[in-house]
Amino acid sequence: MEKREGQQKKIAQDANGEWTKAALGFARGQGVDPEKLIFKEVNGTDYVFAETFKHGRDTAELLVEFKGVITGLTFAKNMRWNTYDMRFARPIRWLAALYGEEIIPFTITDIETGRQTKGHRFLGSEIELTNPLNYEETLLAEFVIADPEKRKATILAQLKEIERTHDWVIPVDEALLDEVTNLVEYPTALHGTFEEIYLDLPKEVLITTMREHQRYFPVETTEGTLQPFFITVRNGNNNELENVARGNEKVLRARLADAAFFYHEDQKRSIEELNIKLDKIVFHESIGTTGEKVARTKELALWLADEVGLGNESKESLNRAATLAKFDLVTNMVGEFPELQGQMGQDYASKAGESAETALAIFEQYLPRFAGDRTPSSDSGAILSIADKLDTIVSCFAIGLIPTGSQDPYALRRQAAGIVQTLLDRNISITITSLVDFALEQVQKKGFMSTDVETTREELNRFFISRLKYLMVEQGYRYDLVDAVLAAPLVDVYTVFAKAKVLSEEVVQAGFKEIIEALSRVTNLARKADDGASVLEELFENETETSLLTSTVRVEFNLVQAWEQNDAYAAYHALAECRSTINEFFEHTMVMTDNDAVRTNRLALLKRLAASIHSYADFQQIVFAA
Template identity: 45%
Template sequence: MAKDFLLEIGVEELPARFLVPALEQLQELAAKALRENRLAYEDIICCGTPRRITVLARGVAEKQEALVQEVKGPAVKVAYNSGGEPTRAALGFAKSQGVKVEDLVRRSIGPVEYVFALKKEEGRPAAEVLPEVAPALIEGLHFPKPMRWGNLEVRFARPIRWLACLYGDDVVPFTLAGLESGRFTYGHRFLGGGRLEITRAGDYFDVMRKAFVVVDVAERRDMILKQVNEAAAREGGEAEIDEDLLDEVANLVEFPTALCGSFDERYLEMPEEVLITPMREHQRYFPVRGANGRLLPRFVAVSNSGSENIDTVRAGNEKVLRARLADASFFWQEDLKAPLEGKVEGLKKVVFQESLGTVYEKVQRITALAGYLSVRLGANAKQRADTLRAARLAKADLLTNMVYEFPELQGVMGREYARRSGEPEGVALAIYEHYLPRFAGDALPCTLPGKVLSIADKMDTLVGCFGVGIEPTGSQDPYALRRQALGVCHIIIDGGLVLSLKEMIGRAYNGYAGRVELKLSLEQVTAALEEFFRQRLRVLFMDRGLPYDTVDAVLSAGFDDISGAWLRAQALEAFRADPAFEALLTAFTRAHNLSRKAGHGRVDPALFETAAEEGLYRSYREISSSAGPRIEARDYPAALSLIAGLQKPVDRFFEDVMVMVENERVRDNRLALLKNIAQFIGSVADLSKIVVQK
């Protein structure tokens, strides 16, 4: 009869970010362990709180499935004589495998028939197997920062304090980390009433709930969301729900109780971000907005101590937030005593990176690069002026009291202080936007000065770091270079900006000349960064839904114009659904394969000997003259439709013309024609990368 298997690992409070990855690992490990041990089961549930990581496997079989092995022996003609009697070979094989010679069976492998020994291993009881499985599950869990405690060699996220392990009604005995497994667990630290006995594995959830522990992460999250919204509604507002914060809070408590607190209205005079940052980032509170969308002097916190002492808990949370907001208010007032411009000179004493000079020098470089990009993008006089002014002030808020205390507010405070220093709104917005995007899925700059400044800042960092040999490794990227390169790609693609990646790298590299000596040459940095961007673009395009072969075909044709590469990829993917695509692919493949033998690309019409050659050359000239302007105008769908017209002339050429003739001049001329056609089509995409579905 199948029974439930329970393993609960009781620990000191886990960091919130450790819990969900641990449960995902445990789910995979438990399924693999039961499968490899031939223990059938119905379902596996993994759940946990800051104080426990639990796996419950329902319906685990009482006994392992029997293992039947077939061991190959000698060929039948060797194992038996002409009279059908077993030879010494058969007898020896049967004895070595511990089976009777008459139990040997015959199996054909190809044309040869062999004898096999069938060895059946009876399954062991689950009660014998699970004491081996349980400690292996615990030791198989990995954490970002495991620790040791006492004089033990065991490494885990936090010290293990108890182990509950049951199979049905019985304890699964094992020892780990100086602890013996048992049937005892612990409820909520404050509400749960101490040590609790689990009579049967399947009773686990009921036992926990009675002890004020909600072990299911998703259930806790739903409870918190409902309670937070209800608490805010009682104050006439609506909670601002941050999904990441909601996930984090769900992993910080075992029995959530939401409460609404308040703070002094005078703090609402400060920018919203100054209030939200300490609430959300430091205190894990949810801000509350009124019907007009403005912040109310309220917040919602989630307690882990029940509702009995809710007023005391509320007062404590209000006291902590009051102190933080008082500090923020002081910093705000102090920072406003001097204009943002007054902070710029101080950047000469702030190191950007030990090999790349000061932040002030970085400001000078990005100002020059932003000026160049503004011109390239056709910015008007006001946009250029806003860009250059914003570039000068972009890093000034790093020296403000507010950003020193709350680094998350860099850019935000630069925008606010610029406004209060009388700077144009375009300048203030560009200062804020030049940090965007800060993370995956973040907003992108909306204004042209913001886009330009963000690209300039990121390209300066990328070129400088690559220039001194700082490149991301598989697990290390301390300067977030992958994120910065992706940010550049997103801004250019979503903004439809026409910029040359190679030119930007060159301009950024030249910005270091005479100030900082880079270890690598411009050619080395360009090659490394182009490959770095190619990898980022490949991931980005595929994340946006394009198949890998479409992406590879387009990137192989070039991506110096990043937004153009994205448009080509979209056009190619759409064109793949057109019936004409398959014919175009065939034509390109035939031309491409032979064109690789061409020594040059010069075509002499006087050497044509057939009407098919002349027809193909004429079609190529006509179509290239029509499609070329479409390509320059980035109208790639129209260009591909025109290029598809080469299919019939190419087919006729291969039907009527022998390319590899003995006459060297005629042969080279035909190869040159094919090379021109392949290169022309390849300017949109290298169709040789397309995988043909059979």
């Protein structure tokens, strides 16, 4: 039985109790006779409802439609086979589909469903399934662990055993673990070795070579020193593991030889020589070259350094890091392993004699690289990271490349989140609007902007606010408290989060609701005040007006002091202390009096206090349980 809600009763029936056209249309749309419409009370109001009965379908009949689930699957990389139009991760060779002991009949390409499946390619055999309940057990007998979580647990247990046996530490990359889990049916972990000479290469190069090319896990000591061993996971049992290890060692040896060649070849060219090549690499056809992007990023970074008062020594390091920020993009190593950008820049810059702070900033410009990743640890790295990401975002918005829905090919959401997180972690005292304004001004000067400036500015501010909101809710702040804080004029990110933290702690305190009601009463009435109206004390008619003005002045002073100390608690309590004065004012004062001058003056008084209140949050956004 399904119930669909329609119009309110007063709309559904006329004064004579007859159905209106609206109700008749609702009944027709639901496929029911108007006389079968019923009324039901919802939150104190009667609404018309249509009740319909939908007959169930036989399970076996529904399961045939599972074909659409299979053919509707999408993968990062699809393929076609034979002459079929269908695209899938791999060619479909057989389909086992059972409901109880019965086959669920459907066909994909020219493969019909049946009860036959196959075990491990080399160790197993063809199986005829008699009952789906025995599926996992039957496949396990043929060397296939069907449940991916059980396969993952098996791999982890084997890695732990190898660690225990050899007193090693095997760092487990979760993405690699998931990939390996889905590459094997019957996992068996084993270890191999490589020549110690390759340990002269940077640790990141070795790990990336093993992970990306071979899906190997590295081995470290308990102190974190990389060892000349690797762990691989075989799709099979433990027979002839020595031969398997030798084969993997041979392949890895070739990979590491390539990496060593790239690494040493890169260092035969100077950083300046590599940097010049960026002028010939297109970042985006409508935006310009990577060299031009580096110049814009440098301009942004140096401006931001001045804004936050970066010291001269750090500013020199930042200037150099911004100049060399992308030189490693044209190296052989980054060409082979793009994920090493920044890391190779740091390594090569250090070897070329650049300062430690400069080299570190070249790496840290890419931080954070993903959700939960660390943010830059140095001032120059943080500023360069913000500038680089900001230029990418603003440049893309300037030519209309704005993320929509699930489409975000340039990862602008991730980069915006990275800016917000860096501003928060480093407590950098600058507003998002200031960053957007300066970056937009610089892009406009470069002449490639194809969108309206003011519209783009609004879109950028909304975009960053949405990222702020996402991160705040993700960190556990209530959505209504987040909305309240973000509805106020935007300040620096650290202060925005500090306000949300204060409200999250105060919302459970006794008297919070009464405080918010008093503050909201002020801001609600203040909307009726005339723009530009001043508060004239000579028009006051009672002591509560004088008290409210005194309290307003005190609040303004206390807020200034609180924010000078970055004290969001003190700022909130400066407002909260007004509660009794506000209540007394409204108890003894008629704001909307017939006297125009007095009414205007009282509204102006409320508007002045409301400005201080709204500078903290829009408290009317806060939701209280009934």
